[in-house]
Amino acid sequence: MRPALKAGLRPLWRDRRTLQIGVDPRRAAALTGLGKAAAIVSLLDGSRDTAEVERTAAEYGIAPEAVNRVLGLLASAGVLDDFPADLHQALPDYLRARLAPELACAALAYDHGDGGAAVIARRRAAFVRVYGADRIGACVATLLAASGVAWVTCRDSRIAGEADIAPAGLGTADLGAARAAGVDRAVHRVARETRTADDPRRLPDLAVLAGHPDPVDVAELMRGRVPHLAVRAEEAIGVVGPLVEPGRSACLRCADLARAARDSAWPVILAQAGGPDGPATSPQACDTVLAAATAALAAAQALTFIDRAAPHVTRNGTLEVVLPDWQWHRRTWSPHLACTCGAAAAAPGPTRALSPGTAREYASD
């Protein structure tokens, strides 16, 4: 083991006896009674294994027992990682530096003790295909690539226009060219190592359906049992989800059947408004910030799925924002008994209520 304080946390003194690791009480841990053994905290940057930490500490007159007591305390407080030296060696310098915030964030968010290594390994092995290069789909593609997803492709047959330009998506240089090619360029602007060439023979690990999905694409994904995440924003409403795991969670048709149960005219409305040629309304009522916020939340849900380290709140549900509220709300979509996808026979996925905590306290005696 190469003990390292979690990269995103700083050691700070609360008083002469209490060392606090981290600032925000929802992440921080306070350690008391460390004595002079507190000095070893400065050695915990992952550059030494445990034996080397003990040897260096001995030069300061700190016994191995005291070192192990501090390490145990830090580990039980959840602020100690086993530094991912192998992962660091496997990444080129520029990528290691670029992904450092991703590693630090994953290690904290998921409370892993590996410095985020497992999460980055999953992202480096993932293939995501984005269907639709509108201002949301293009942003989702760049966000995923910048987050370390190794293979991000885009399917879209349209030409880029002024309304497609978005800060994290297509730019003015892409105007008049194929939107899909513009997404490739946008991805490489932030993540030059990302593989963007599509392989039509391969099914992706995850599909993102931006805008109104083509029923042919949806049918292919359902047949291939490919998990897919829907995302759209129009009529000044952003919707992320559902995240469909075919046969295991509510699919897009499950949601439409539920809407039709409440509104008998829904199928007629849907037939006119949806489909691959949508949206029917132009201009699309999705301003730049709504597009960015919706794309960011969709990318977060996609990463949660790829990382496999937290519950998916868009499984059997959607996250929705109705402007000008800017408060995201979750809406539940249960598998529909009349749908042929088979999800109604599967158990609903877990959801987790998140609540802010207070600083956890750990004492050495």
Ligand SMILES: [Zn+2]
């Ligand atoms: Zn269904």
